[in-house]
Amino acid sequence: MKLSPSPACRSALALGLALAHPALALTVGFSQVGAESGWRTANTSSIKAEAAKRQVTLRFSDAQQKQENQIKALRSFVAQGVDVIAFSPVVETGWEPVLREIKQAGIPVVLTDRAVAVSDPGLFATFIGSDFVEEGRRAGRWLAQKTGGKAVIAELVGTPGSAPAIDRKKGFEEILGAHPEMKIVLSQSGDFTRAKGKEVMEAFLKSPQGRQVTALFAHNDDMALGAIQAIEEAGLKPGQDIIIVSIDGVRDAFVAMAAGKLNCSVECNPLIGPQLFDLAAAVAAGQPVPHRVPVAEGVYDQSQAAAALPNRQY
Ligand code: GYE
Numbered sequence: 001m002k003l004s005p006s007p008a009c010r011s012a013l014a015l016g017l018a019l020a021h022p023a024l025a026l027t028v029g030f031s032q033v034g035a036e037s038g039w040r041t042a043n044t045s046s047i048k049a050e051a052a053k054r055q056v057t058l059r060f061s062d063a064q065q066k067q068e069n070q071i072k073a074l075r076s077f078v079a080q081g082v083d084v085i086a087f088s089p090v091v092e093t094g095w096e097p098v099l100r101e102i103k104q105a106g107i108p109v110v111l112t113d114r115a116v117a118v119s120d121p122g123l124f125a126t127f128i129g130s131d132f133v134e135e136g137r138r139a140g141r142w143l144a145q146k147t148g149g150k151a152v153i154a155e156l157v158g159t160p161g162s163a164p165a166i167d168r169k170k171g172f173e174e175i176l177g178a179h180p181e182m183k184i185v186l187s188q189s190g191d192f193t194r195a196k197g198k199e200v201m202e203a204f205l206k207s208p209q210g211r212q213v214t215a216l217f218a219h220n221d222d223m224a225l226g227a228i229q230a231i232e233e234a235g236l237k238p239g240q241d242i243i244i245v246s247i248d249g250v251r252d253a254f255v256a257m258a259a260g261k262l263n264c265s266v267e268c269n270p271l272i273g274p275q276l277f278d279l280a281a282a283v284a285a286g287q288p289v290p291h292r293v294p295v296a297e298g299v300y301d302q303s304q305a306a307a308a309l310p311n312r313q314y
Contacts, residue, residue, distance in 0.1 A: 027057040028280050029077030031087035033114070034065040036159075036192045037222040038250035042314030043088075043113065043270035050273030056280070065159065065191070067091055071098050078105045084280040088113040091161035099123040108283040112276055114163040121291065125283045128275050128293040130268050132164045136171025138266045138299050139217055139245045146243055146263065149179045151215040154204050154242075155187040156197050156227060158219035164268075165189070168219045168247060185209045190223040197223030201230035218246040221253035221265055228261050239263055239302075249300060251312045257305035264301045270314055 028051065032044055044060075051058035059082060061073035067090050077085045078101060085107050089095060095116045102109055103123060111127040118124075143151060155172075158165030176182045186204050190197035197218060204210040218224035224246035231238040238244055238261045246253065249267035256262035272295055282289050300308060 025055065025057070026084065026277075026281060026284055027059065027080075027082045028084045028086055028277070029059040029061070029073070029080065029082040031061050031063055031070045031073040031077075031085075033070075033088050033090045034063055036065055037194075037220055037248070038252055038314070039220060039222075039248045039268065039270045042250065043272065045314075046271040046273035047112075047276060048273075050277050054277055056277055063090060065090055067094060074098050074102065078102055078107060081105075082107065083284045084108055084110060086110040086112055086276060086280060089116050089163075090114070090159065092117040092163050092166065093161065096120075096123065110276060110279050110283060112272060113270075116163075126279055126289045126291055126293060128272055128279060128295065129163075130295045132167030132268075133171040133174075135164075135247050135266050135268055136168035136173075137175050138171075139168070139247060139264070140172040140175025142264045142266070142299060142301070143215055143217065143243065143245050144175060144179050144182060146245075147182070147215060150181040151183070151243070152209075152212045153182060153184045153186075153215045153217055154201070154210065154213045155184050156190040156200060156216065156218040156223040157187060158189065158192045158223075160189050162192075164247075165192075165219055172217055184217075185213065190218070190226065192220050192222060194222040194226035197226030198230045199226075201227035202233070205230060205234045205236075213242060215243045215245070218244065221246045221248040221250045221262075224262055224265075225252055225256060228256060232261075249312075250314055251309075254300070254305045254309045254312055257300070257302045258309060260302065262302075264299065266299050269295045 063069035096118055109124040111124050113129045186209050188200045190200045224244055228238040243263050245264040247266045247268055249265045253265040
């Protein structure tokens, strides 16, 4: 951390306010992917609420799912001289030049949620996020059990090139490798949004293979929720005619499970604000941190949905 007080700290001192720990006042620049899903909205709220609670000055920027917007935001955080830069990279590749610029400026980087593919792991201090490959495996295992290892599967893929889309597919296919009668016959990106999930599912259902489909694997709940609408509009029963498994565990997914329309949601916890700012404070103070910090999560099906619903925070 720099020795001079951050802007928030300076203005507080100028106002004559006594800060409990002025030396800990931090300015963090955070570049968010966008607002594409219920997961993302919950993630943003967790980060903003935690920053406010800790009196961290948060420079928040929404990239609207575009890497170029994220790179611009990161450069502007460097220009502003923030203490720590955190971001959730929309896609895995293309970050090396800007990460090198940040490193040269001496600003530590905390990656949240999505990983980057870089040749030098020293380009970021730490990464806090879920194990997306394991989430894909969990979805695959659940579906194998539910269907007795027999399924004609449609897949709604997340944003192309993003860590969760790449890794969830990988984990799911790994499980299919051990189940020769489970096959993906249709696979297309729905960009992690409800609208696209619906649109792609509508097209699937109109195709000859789509009429054979017995199961749907959606890389996130929002796309599954959009697909549920398409399935209903096609006169079919989601959750019965087509078994649906998705990932995130957002509140609306629990509502759909409780209504029998979604069969399973693998949890991906977005409430990482507290862990993020613990890490930001540690790296700003030059303390050692693990290079990879996992997020804890579970798997829920219809039998647990109604009981879990009142306690869902996102
Ligand atoms: O699953 C999806 C969101 O990166 C884990 O991004 C996140 C994913 C999440 O759009 O809903």
